[in-house]
Amino acid sequence: MSDSAPSSAQPYDLLIVGGGVNGAGIARDAVGRGASVLLVEQDDLASYTSSSSTKLIHGGLRYLEYYEFRLVREALTERERLLAMAPHIMWPMRFVLPHSKLVRPAWMLRAGLFLYDHLASNMTLPKSRAVDFRTHSSGRPLKPEYTKGFVYSDGWVQDSRLVVLNALDAAERGAEIRTRTRLIKANRVNGLWEAVLEDRVTGKTSSVRARALVNAAGPWVARLLSETLNIPNSKSVRLVKGSHIIVPRVFEGPQAYIFQNPDKRIVFAIPYEQNYTLIGTTDIPWKEAPGTVGIAPDEVSYLCESVNRYFQTQVRESDVVWSYAGLRPLYDDASANASAVTRDYVLDLDTTDGAPLLSIFGGKITTYRKLAEHALEKLAPVLPAVAGASWTASEVLPGGDIGEGGFEGALARLRRAAPWLSEQLAWRLMRNYGSRAYEILGESGSMQDMGEILGGDLTTREVDYLITREWARAPEDVLWRRSKLGLHLNEAEKSAVADYVRKKVG
Known part of the structure; x- marks a missing residue:
């Protein structure tokens, strides 16, 4: 797949700017309805917000406190659909919520969880229940003063892989995906958009047209809107920085924890990459230009203090092995508190001069698929190419057709088909690629057939797949977005991966 394939003389039905989860989701849905689609992303897929989340597929329990009932109901419905669409990169998780007398009363938590369990119909995940931490296994990591609390269900997702799989499905259905390609300018001419694109690798520009x-x-x-398209708009985004830290595993078990802080914010502690715990997130208003952001020292302290109120094992700032931060582009609803800003989305359609422009404000990973449906419904009256029936609710993402027995059944079949794979490598291939793991293995009959081992269990055959099929172009694409192997490899191994990717890509 080329990032700089020549454009067709015919206009595309849809030019999508942005390779995050919303852009990729819209591309997938639109091309599946028969539209011709070009998606451009200035960097790698999921370079920013969509790889910097807390990685939850959830309704948003705390949003009930702000009366976001429609959003929570939609998100809970989507949670069920997404878990079925990609069971290799998403899975259910139980969350443990200790009761703190300093924050919210127990009756409020109980009422909120009851509503959370019943706000949407046909929920299949286990319902919430009260637990006694003096006898329940989830209480072992907690300080003894926390004796009661609740457990409830939500889901987990490998967020950047979710974006890549949507783009991959879109491409396999006929969409054109160009990463590291920036929109320089676009104008409405004779009812069409005429756009100039820049390939950020070669510096070359090209022109395309779109309806x-x-x-x-x-x-x-x-x-x-304001600088590239020179189009005024009354709606705006509020950028909020969310930061996370990764530390060596703090607790045993598959459960996650959700902790209430005295400032009424919540922080999650989640099992991560088998040997680690993910802790986040913060909500810091961001007034500067968007771009790459990092965690600040006071955010590290805040996250450590948040979990140290609850865990017996204390987390120190020196324990942090990795951190990441991203900007959430929330629709600006004029809330004074960054944590209270709506996580709902707003779709703004401008049909001036007959060439539609749809701008996406806000949104969250859990509702990306529904957002895409709503976006195309909004465009359909002025763009007949996307007026077809919605179809994505029941179609699995690439690799999601893992068969009977769910993930464990699929893993067992992979191990029987390739018994020469280590237990860890078989698990990682199935967890990242699902049924597409067999495409990576090809005709291999041994580890020697997988090529050179660059570090850990990462082979050149797997990296070649990421380059040829998943748009990986740089070391960080492989190590931090297509996988999280950057956590597991030493510096020499990461350097070997970098050298191979640069040599292969050129």
Whole structure:
């Protein structure tokens, strides 16, 4: 797949700017309805917000406190659909919520969880229940003063892989995906958009035409409107920085924890990459230009203090082995508190001069598929190419057809088919690629057939797959977005991966 394939003389039905989860989701849905689609992303897929989340597929329990009932109901419904669409990269998880007398009363938590369990119909995950931490296994990591609490269900997702799989499905259905390609300018001419694109690797520019343009630029959505398109808009985004830390595993078991802080915010502690615990997130208003952001020292302290109120094993700032931060482009609803800003989305359609422009404000990973449906419903009256029936609710993402017995059944079949794979490598291939793991293995009959081992269990055959099929172009694409192997490899191994990717890509 080329990032700089020549454009067709015919106009695309849809030019999508932004390769995060919303842009990729819209591309997938639109091309599946028969539209011709070009998606451009200035960096790698999921480079920013969509790889910097807390990685939850959830209704948003705390949003009930802000009366976001429609959003929570939609998110809970989508949670069920997404878990079925990609059971290799998403899975259910139980969350433990200790009761703190300093924050919310127990009756409020109980009422909120009851509503959470019943707000949407046909929920299949286990319902919430009260637990006594003096006897329940989830209480072992907690300080003895926390004796009662609740457990409830939500889901987990490998967020950046979710984006890649949507883009991959879109491409396999006929969409054109160009990463590291920036929209320089676009104008309405004779009822079409005429756009100039820059390949950020070669510096070359090209021109394309499209019947409609979707602004799914995330943190750049307002800037793209005002500076690139020179179009005034009354809606705006509020950028909020969310930061996370990764530390060596703090507790045993598959459960996650959700902790209430005295400032009424919540922080999650989640099992991560088998040997680690993910802790996040913060909510810091961001007034500067969008771009790459990092965690600040006071955020590290805040996250450590948040979990140290609850865990017996204390987390020190020196324990942090990795951190990441991202900007959430929330729709600005004028809330004074960053934590209270709506996580709902707003779709703004501008049909001036007959060339539609749809801008996406806000949104969250859990509702990306429904957002895409709503976006195309909004465009359909002015863009007949996307007026077909919605179809994504029941179609699995690439690799999601893992068969009977769920993930464990699929893993057992993979181990029987390739008994020469180590237990860890078989698990990782199935967890990242699902049924597409067999495409990576090809005709291999031994580890020697998988090529050179670059570090850990990462082989050149797997990296070749990521380059040829998943748009990986740089070491960080492989180590941190297509996988999290950057956590597991030493510096020499990461250097070997970098050297191979640069040699292969050229």
